Amino acid sequence: MDSFELDARLARDCLVLGEMDMSLVLLMNNSLLPWFILVPKTTETEMIDLPRSEQVRVLEEINLLSAFVKNHFAVSKLNIATIGNIVKQLHIHIVGRTPNDCCWPNVVWGTTQRENYSPERVEEIRLALKRCLADKFTCKK
Amino acid sequence: MDSFELDARLARDCLVLGEMDMSLVLLMNNSLLPWFILVPKTTETEMIDLPRSEQVRVLEEINLLSAFVKNHFAVSKLNIATIGNIVKQLHIHIVGRTPNDCCWPNVVWGTTQRENYSPERVEEIRLALKRCLADKFTCKK
Numbered sequence: 001m002d003s004f005e006l007d008a009r010l011a012r013d014c015l016v017l018g019e020m021d022m023s024l025v026l027l028m029n030n031s032l033l034p035w036f037i038l039v040p041k042t043t044e045t046e047m048i049d050l051p052r053s054e055q056v057r058v059l060e061e062i063n064l065l066s067a068f069v070k071n072h073f074a075v076s077k078l079n080i081a082t083i084g085n086i087v088k089q090l091h092i093h094i095v096g097r098t099p100n101d102c103c104w105p106n107v108v109w110g111t112t113q114r115e116n117y118s119p120e121r122v123e124e125i126r127l128a129l130k131r132c133l134a135d136k137f138t139c140k141k
Numbered sequence: 142m143d144s145f146e147l148d149a150r151l152a153r154d155c156l157v158l159g160e161m162d163m164s165l166v167l168l169m170n171n172s173l174l175p176w177f178i179l180v181p182k183t184t185e186t187e188m189i190d191l192p193r194s195e196q197v198r199v200l201e202e203i204n205l206l207s208a209f210v211k212n213h214f215a216v217s218k219l220n221i222a223t224i225g226n227i228v229k230q231l232h233i234h235i236v237g238r239t240p241n242d243c244c245w246p247n248v249v250w251g252t253t254q255r256e257n258y259s260p261e262r263v264e265e266i267r268l269a270l271k272r273c274l275a276d277k278f279t280c281k282k
Contacts, residue, residue, distance in 0.1 A: 045218075046207075046211075046218075046219055047203075047204075047207075047221065048203075048204050048207045048208060048211070048219070055200060055204075056197060056200070059196060059197070059200060062188075062189075063188075063189050063193075063196075066187070066188075066189045067189060070187075070189070077186075077187075077224075077225055077226055078187055078189070078223070079222070079223070079224045079225075079226070080188065080222065080223050081220070081221065081222030081223070081224070082219070082220070082221050082222070083218075083220045083222070083248060084218055084220075085218055085220070085238055085245060085246040085247075085248075086246050097226055104226060105226040105227050106226075106250070106251055107224060107226075107248055107250045107251065109247075109248045109250075110247055110248065
């Protein structure tokens with residue numbers, strides 16, 4: 001993983017909350033939706049190209065982050081996707097959806113509706129995630 | 142799994158190619174894109190609510206179908222997603238993408254560009270999938 005570096009567009013559009021064993025944990029800087037992104041620390045661009053054991057560890061992190069999003073934001077549906085048509089670096093979107101959100105029932109990708117988070121709100125989310133994931137998550141600023 | 146039944150909208154929009162151990166394998170009836178859907182035979186609506194052992198078996202089927210899509214259609218990117226905002230039944234989209242396809246670089250969900258497959262083309266794809274997956278796939282018509 002020596003050559004891993006966060007993609008410049010992800011770095012620009014998102015806030016780095018911290019990291020787990022396999023992945024960086026990002027928050028899309030759009031307070032209209034609970035939109036998280038896991039970035040596995042690898043240079044592969046497709047999940048299928050990771051060794052099976054690493055896939056299962058990433059799956060575990062998807063599960064942990066999904067449960068946090070579902071419970072903390074009380075959403076009614078999770079949208080989970082690897083797309084990567086524009087940003088090649090492997091990254092997994094985990095988005096909490098509710099029938100009254102700005103994009104429902106459409107997907108969030110491509111939406112132009114956007115509102116930045118306040119620094120205080122980001123800190124609240126980072127701390128809530130830390131409380132939920134405990135030693136499986138390391139905060140980063 | 143006694144109460145599992147394919148969702149009516151998936152049945153209308155897709156062709157059932159066959160099944161694997163955990164999932165039905167559907168082909169979206171849109172010949173503009175190699176767009177497959179796995180439907181795990183469960184009544185849960187989120188991947189995180191499946192037991193871990195079943196998640197790993199579904200992951201294995203995602204891997205097998207992803208490899209088929211990538212190789213058989215020579216695509217440059219896989220888009221893999223569970224969304225379910227409209228159709229609640231758990232289903233996983235596996236879509237092969239190329240920079241000259243009808244939606245690139247946007248996502249395929251919500252596209253109105255559509256062209257039905259010919260029955261001959263569906264049969265070709267079903268047989269190619271059978272050749273690739275061998276005893277892991279059972280054809281269905």
